[in-house]
Amino acid sequence: MNFIPTWLRRLASPQHFFGDIKLWIAWLYVLGTIGFLVGSVWGLAFVPPERYQGDSFRILFVHAPIAHLVQVIYISIAIAGVVHLVWKLKMADIYMSAAAPIGCWLTVLALVSGMIWGAPTWGTAWVWDARTVSTLILFFLFFGLIVLRRVIPNPTRAAAALSILAIVGTINIFIIKFSVVWFKTLHQPASIELFGDIAIAPVFLAPLFINIASTYVLAAGFILANMRYLVAVRNVSMTWNQEWVQGRKQ
Amino acid sequence: MRYWALYRRELLIEFRSGVESLIPIIFFLLVVGTFVFTLRSFTAGDNRVIVSVIWITTLFTSLLSLDKLFKRDHADGTLAVAVLHSDAITATVVTKLVAHWSVTGIPITVLGPAVGLLAGMHIDHASMLGFTLLIGTPTITMLGALVTALLVGLGRGGELLTVLVLPLYIPILLFGISVCHLHIDSASYTSELFWCFALLTGSTTAIPLALGPILKLSQDS
Amino acid sequence: MMELLTMDGHGIYVWSAYILTITVLLGLGSYPFIRLARFKQRHQEDNEPK
C-alpha cells in the first residue's frame, strides 16, 4: 500500500499515534474553538432576524451543525467498521470505541437544542417526524454501540460486533431518512441540500458554514483525544507506555 | 436433502420442548388481547389502532422468542460442532431461521388477522394485515437473529437484546403499518409495499450469509 | 444590549440553547484529558511500591 503517505502509516502504530497525535489534537481544538466562537457570535449578534421565525432561528446556528454532525459520525463509525472487518486494522476498532460516546452525547445535544428551537417556532417541543425520529433512533443506535462494547469482554469479538451493528444501523438510518417523503410533517424540508438549491438567504450562510466546519474540526479533535486515551489504556504493558506513565517521556 | 434433514432436526427440537415453544404465541395473544380490551373505546370504530397494536406486539413476541434461538445449541456444544462444519454452516443457519419463523412467524401471521377480526376489523383490512405480517415476520426474524448471534454466550438476557434490536425493527414496523393504514384509508400503498419487499429480500439474502462468521466468532469468549 | 439578551422574548430559548451546546462541547472536549490524567495517576501509584 505505497499510496499511503509515511506520516499516516506511522499513525497505525499505537506508540507513534500516541506521540504524534498530540499536536494534531491541539491544533484541532484551537481551530475548532476559534471557528465555533466566531460562527456563534456572528449568528447571535451580526445577522438580522429571520422573517418568519424571529430571533429563535439563531438556535439553528448551533443546532443544525450538530444534528448534521452526528449522522456523519455514525456513518464514519460504520466505515471504520467496514475497514475493521476487511483489514483488521486495530485503529479502526479504537476509532469506533472512541467515537460512539461522543456521537451519543452530541445526539442528545442535537435533540435537546432541537426541542428548544421547536418550542417557540412550532409551538411544541417535540414532533414525530422523520428527522426527529431518525435522530432519536440514532441516539438508541449509539447507545447500543456503547452497551455492546461494554458487555463483550473479548476485544476482537466486541470490535466485530460493533462493526456489524454500525453497518446495519447505517442502512437502518438511511431507510428511515428516505421515509421522510411519506410523512407529512411540520419540519421544514432539509434546508441545505448537497448540489441542490440553497433555500437559505445568503446572509445566514456564512455563520452557518463556519459553525458546520468548526463542529467537524472540534469533533475530530474530541475523537482523536478519546482515541489517544484508549490507545494508552489498551497498551498498558508496553514499554513506551510505562515510560510515559513514569514521566520519562512526554 | 441436507436442508430438509437439518430443518427436521430443528422442528423436532421445537416439538420436543413442548409447551415451552408455545409461550411466545400465548404471549402474543395475551398482549394483543389486553390492548384491544383496554383500548376498546378507540378500537371500536378504528381498525388502524388494532393494526398498530398487532404489529408492535409482533415485535415484542419476536424479542421473547429470539433470546433462545442459539442459546440451547451454544449451551450443549452443538453450535460449536455446527460452526466447525464451515461448508454446512449456511445450511444450518438458514434451516434454523426458517424453523424459528415456522413456529413463531407463521402462527402470528395467521393469528394476527384472526384476532383483528375478533376485535372488529373489516375482513379486507384484516387480510391486508395478514399479508404485511407475512412479509414482515421473516424480516423481523432475520434482523433479530443477527443481533442475537452477536450476543451468543454472553449470558445476558432479553433486556440487552431489546435495546439493540428494536431500533433496527423501526423501518419494517413503519412500512408495515403504513401499508395497512393507507389501505384502510383507501390510499395508494404501492411504494410502502415495495419497501417492505425490499427489506424482506435484503435481510433474507444478506443476513444468513453473515451469520456463519458471526457465530464462529461468538465461540471466542 | 438588552435587545441582544431578550431577543423579542426568544432570548431565553436562544441563550439556553447556546449555553447548553457550549457546556456539552466543553465537557466532551475535556473528558478525554481528565480520563487520561486519571489513568496516568493510577498507574503511577501502581508502580510506586515496587
Added chain:
Amino acid sequence: MSSTHLTISDLRCQPGSQELFDGLSISVSGGETIELRGPNGCGKSTLLRIMAGLQQPDSGDVTRYVEPLGYLGHKFGLASILTVQENLRWTSTLNGAKFDTARAQDLLETFELRTATNKLIQELSTGQKRRCSFVCLLIGEYKLWLMDEPFSSLDNQGEELVRELIQEHCGKGGSAVIASHSTSPLAHAALVELGIN
C-alpha cells in the same frame, strides 16, 4: 501417507494480562498423535480451540489442510432433547454423508450404547454422553481429531477403548491432538509440554 493436516506457526496468545504462549509452532501430519501436557491453566484447551478455529490467536497463522475437524470439547456437542440416533444422524448430515444405520449400530455396540439408541441424551449418564460423543466423532469420518480431556468421566474400560481407537485412527492415516491429565501418556504420542514460560 504422511500428509500435513494442520500447521500452526509463531502463535502468540495472551488473553488478559497473562501470556499463554509465544512463538509456538506445531505441525500435525497424518498418522501422528500429539499429546499436550502441562498444568491447569497453561493453555491446553485454548490451543485446541485455536487449532479448531473456535478462538482467534493474537498473532500467528493456523493453516488447516483437512476440514471439517473433529473437535471434542468440554461440552459434548449433543442436543440434549434429541435421541442418540438423532444426534448421530445430524452429524452425518453436517458432513453431507448418508447415514449408515448398520455402522452406527456397530459403533453403539462397541461403546455399549446399543440399548440407549432411542433414549434422549439428557437421560444418559455423563460417561454415556462422553461415549456417545466418541461415536459422533467416528460417524463424522474426520481426519484430524482435537480432543480436550477425552478420558474424563470414562471408566477404565472406556478409557482403554478410546486409547485403542485413537491408535487405530492414527494407524489408518488420521491424526489426533489430545490434551490430557492422564498419568500414563498415550503410546506412540509425541509430547508437547506447555506452560514452561
